[in-house]
Amino acid sequence: MELNIRRALFEGYRALIGSLRFGSRGTIIWDSWDMWLLEIIILPLAQISFFEILATYANYSPAMVQYVVIGNAIQTMSFSSVFAVANITSSDKWQGTLPSILLTPASRASIIMGRALYQIIMSTLISTTGLLYAYFLFGVNFSSANYLFLAVSLLLTSISMISFGLLISTIGLYMRTAMIVANVFLFIGLLVCGVNFPISELPVWLRPLSYVIPLTYGLDAVRLSIAGAGFYAVGIYLLYLVIDGLAVFSMALLLTKTFERLARKSGRLEIY
Amino acid sequence: MPENCVETSLLHREYANKDFFGRVKSTVTALHELDISVKYGELFGIIGPNGAGKTTTIKILSTLLLPTSGTARVLGMDVTRDLYRIRKNIGIVFGGERGLYNRVTGFQNLMYFSDLYGVPPSVSRKKVPELIEMVGLTGRENDKVEKYSRGMKQRLHIARALVHDPPLLFLDEPTIGLDPAGSRDIRQIINDLKKAGKSIILTTHYMFEADELCDRIAVISKGRLVALDMPSGLKKQVKDITLAEVHVYGDATPLIESLKSIENVSRVFSDMTGDRTIVRIQTPDGSDVLEQAKSAASRLNLKIIESSVKEPTLEDAYLRMVEE
Amino acid sequence: MSSGEVSRVQVVKASMILTARNFFADPQWVIPSIIAPFVFTLVSLFLFSHVNGPILLYAVLGGGMMGMWGTTVYGSGSSIGFDRWNGTLECTLSAPTPLMWIVLGRVIWNTLEGSINALFILAIGFLWFRVGIGIADPGLFAISTIITFLSLSAFGLLLANIVVLSRKGGFLTNGIEIPVYIATGTMFPIGLLPFFVQGFSFALGPTWGIDAIRKAAIAGYTGLPVSIYVDLLVTVLATVVYMALSAYFFTKVEKIAKRNGTLGDY
Ligand SMILES: Nc1ncnc2c1ncn2[C@@H]1O[C@H](COP(=O)(O)OP(=O)(O)O)[C@@H](O)[C@H]1O
Numbered sequence A: 001m002e003l004n005i006r007r008a009l010f011e012g013y014r015a016l017i018g019s020l021r022f023g024s025r026g027t028i029i030w031d032s033w034d035m036w037l038l039e040i041i042i043l044p045l046a047q048i049s050f051f052e053i054l055a056t057y058a059n060y061s062p063a064m065v066q067y068v069v070i071g072n073a074i075q076t077m078s079f080s081s082v083f084a085v086a087n088i089t090s091s092d093k094w095q096g097t098l099p100s101i102l103l104t105p106a107s108r109a110s111i112i113m114g115r116a117l118y119q120i121i122m123s124t125l126i127s128t129t130g131l132l133y134a135y136f137l138f139g140v141n142f143s144s145a146n147y148l149f150l151a152v153s154l155l156l157t158s159i160s161m162i163s164f165g166l167l168i169s170t171i172g173l174y175m176r177t178a179m180i181v182a183n184v185f186l187f188i189g190l191l192v193c194g195v196n197f198p199i200s201e202l203p204v205w206l207r208p209l210s211y212v213i214p215l216t217y218g219l220d221a222v223r224l225s226i227a228g229a230g231f232y233a234v235g236i237y238l239l240y241l242v243i244d245g246l247a248v249f250s251m252a253l254l255l256t257k258t259f260e261r262l263a264r265k266s267g268r269l270e271i272y
Numbered sequence B: 001m002p003e004n005c006v007e008t009s010l011l012h013r014e015y016a017n018k019d020f021f022g023r024v025k026s027t028v029t030a031l032h033e034l035d036i037s038v039k040y041g042e043l044f045g046i047i048g049p050n051g052a053g054k055t056t057t058i059k060i061l062s063t064l065l066l067p068t069s070g071t072a073r074v075l076g077m078d079v080t081r082d083l084y085r086i087r088k089n090i091g092i093v094f095g096g097e098r099g100l101y102n103r104v105t106g107f108q109n110l111m112y113f114s115d116l117y118g119v120p121p122s123v124s125r126k127k128v129p130e131l132i133e134m135v136g137l138t139g140r141e142n143d144k145v146e147k148y149s150r151g152m153k154q155r156l157h158i159a160r161a162l163v164h165d166p167p168l169l170f171l172d173e174p175t176i177g178l179d180p181a182g183s184r185d186i187r188q189i190i191n192d193l194k195k196a197g198k199s200i201i202l203t204t205h206y207m208f209e210a211d212e213l214c215d216r217i218a219v220i221s222k223g224r225l226v227a228l229d230m231p232s233g234l235k236k237q238v239k240d241i242t243l244a245e246v247h248v249y250g251d252a253t254p255l256i257e258s259l260k261s262i263e264n265v266s267r268v269f270s271d272m273t274g275d276r277t278i279v280r281i282q283t284p285d286g287s288d289v290l291e292q293a294k295s296a297a298s299r300l301n302l303k304i305i306e307s308s309v310k311e312p313t314l315e316d317a318y319l320r321m322v323e324e
Numbered sequence C: 001m002s003s004g005e006v007s008r009v010q011v012v013k014a015s016m017i018l019t020a021r022n023f024f025a026d027p028q029w030v031i032p033s034i035i036a037p038f039v040f041t042l043v044s045l046f047l048f049s050h051v052n053g054p055i056l057l058y059a060v061l062g063g064g065m066m067g068m069w070g071t072t073v074y075g076s077g078s079s080i081g082f083d084r085w086n087g088t089l090e091c092t093l094s095a096p097t098p099l100m101w102i103v104l105g106r107v108i109w110n111t112l113e114g115s116i117n118a119l120f121i122l123a124i125g126f127l128w129f130r131v132g133i134g135i136a137d138p139g140l141f142a143i144s145t146i147i148t149f150l151s152l153s154a155f156g157l158l159l160a161n162i163v164v165l166s167r168k169g170g171f172l173t174n175g176i177e178i179p180v181y182i183a184t185g186t187m188f189p190i191g192l193l194p195f196f197v198q199g200f201s202f203a204l205g206p207t208w209g210i211d212a213i214r215k216a217a218i219a220g221y222t223g224l225p226v227s228i229y230v231d232l233l234v235t236v237l238a239t240v241v242y243m244a245l246s247a248y249f250f251t252k253v254e255k256i257a258k259r260n261g262t263l264g265d266y
């Protein structure tokens, strides 16, 4: 019995390392140094600039312009947390490697987590660059920021957003449209998660989406940390974030199993 | 009109492997000073193992690739200069799964390429259905290509290369990956095209295919021309591996000894299976040697159960040439 | 033996039709290229909803422009890549027609697709945000739109080239989209941009095109300090320059392809 557990742990570890290596190669598109440059340096700058200028032109108050800058700095992590993660399955399908990966006896969760780990690092890195831009180029005030809370908020936001990316990638196991879904969710956060304006301005029918995507809570936690809010104020959003992240992750696992069964039934693993 | 539709002289091609900064790290010689000429109306085969330089040759002749040095003339024109005029008069078929627009129909693929080749619509509207008929796709022309079988795609590929009715065709491994029936269909089409007077250059690594179809064959290996002859001529080069075979009952040792002394016999091997001995005699002169073996056996009172002569195949010739 | 030139009109038309057929066979693939402009426009409309005056029309027109840009950039960037992916690159390259005309057909279709995308964005703006429909000068508006459309196609053609030449297709097509939205003033006047970016803006035909479109649509719109006719003239000039550059680069692309035996393997 004990041996079995140790073996399972060992196998889990091997699968995790293997998938981590795979994850670092990323998808087909995102695989070279220039893509890194794009993902970490250029895209965040472009996106923050666009909305900062836009907010200025729309006569936003300086405080609201800062709100927009921070929101976009964090949202850019979607490139690696949602888009890249959601694309993993479709790239497997595309290369025809999905059946061979699913054939390995490694547990689904360890494969998935191994891949996710790399993206967690990337996401945190991207948002950190975004915040550096916010400070150095867009004059966001960090004087009362609580860096410990900020770091924790960033990390938890990355993790939960990757869970969300996994949920979307799961759809790719079954549907032909994984790539498209990935694209939609890459940008939809801009609209519904309180990146550029509070969600109270959204029509009511769009708000449920806001509450599902972890970015909404992550943004609140990050903004409060930068503003220097206390433990309880930040903590409550971190709690929401963790709960939402866990819920989304369990959903992803559940759907993976269901879809895998369905896909095996209908023979769709190879189709793209 | 000159007699040859394709002429190459010292045709040479190297590929450069570059490093990260674009500096040349190493070069691969894909084609080494090739000299071939192909007559009008001829079906000319190029055979050779993977990486021999067959595709490179085809690409240079079809103006898709520049030679590093040397010259090639196609239909009397220089491949490095007259490319659009050459292209209008040649058709190219690449083997393999790809090369067609999968999401549109076979008919639409052919119409599209007709336009790219500048075929007037009034002509292509008549020509395309004819081609579809010729490659046996009638009834399926309005299905999307993604629904076609591998063999149907390959036939469509051939039709695609014919939309502008070129006098010269290049076929690069057109039967690769097809099942026997699919390959037979393609060979049939190639034969018909030859009968229709097209000049054809075909690469393949299926020997029986080259043997069955080609008037002349160039064997290339590692970018070099190692032989160029008619299939029968190539086979003659390995005449020495003709095998005469006799099966006898009992101890064949005296027979083997006497066979070894016959002129022209290069080797004799034997095999005991059950109660019989199989004696194989390697010689350039199969039937003659077989007769001598038969009389030697009757002199030694050995009963012959079976006898045969196996002529060398193109494959034997090929293997000998590319392994040397 | 046949000789004589292949008609360019025939080639452009054929390639446009084939691209359209490919699109209709699986139209969902347009979504990746429309989603960013669409969301960006919606967000902009939310941000502008506090502002009074014709700014909503301004934003909706800008959104339409982004929609066209998005599809053009994405489609052009992938037009050669599509053949490579599909395995038809050799067949396409071996046709007796300069590659430029084949790609032009594709780019025109992509821009058309972008226009439909733009109309969609306009419709959302009008229906959801109740942006007023009044177009000040419909005639000039139509002319400006058509000229801008052409300059977008020409830009797409140039881009398709650069993508192949630089071998960094993904980098360009993914990285250029938002900077182009910023530089061409789709959502805010380029006067708000840093000085060095403005230089880049003026080199982009569509910057002038969208200015002309807005001048024709919004009564009293100031925009760039020149008359609408100057805007249009510059747009046309830019289009001609892009076409000339494209022709030059395409010859280069074909030369490189033949020398290396491939159009960059990636
Ligand atoms: N684009 C290329 N870059 C570098 N080397 C190449 C390229 N294409 C072919 N080669 C090399 O040239 C040689 C001949 O290739 P090829 O003509 O494709 O052979 P074949 O068609 O006979 O299999 C091989 O060694 C191959 O690796």
Ligand SMILES: [Mg+2]
Binding pocket: B051, B054, B055, B056, B172, B173
């Ligand atoms: Mg080959």
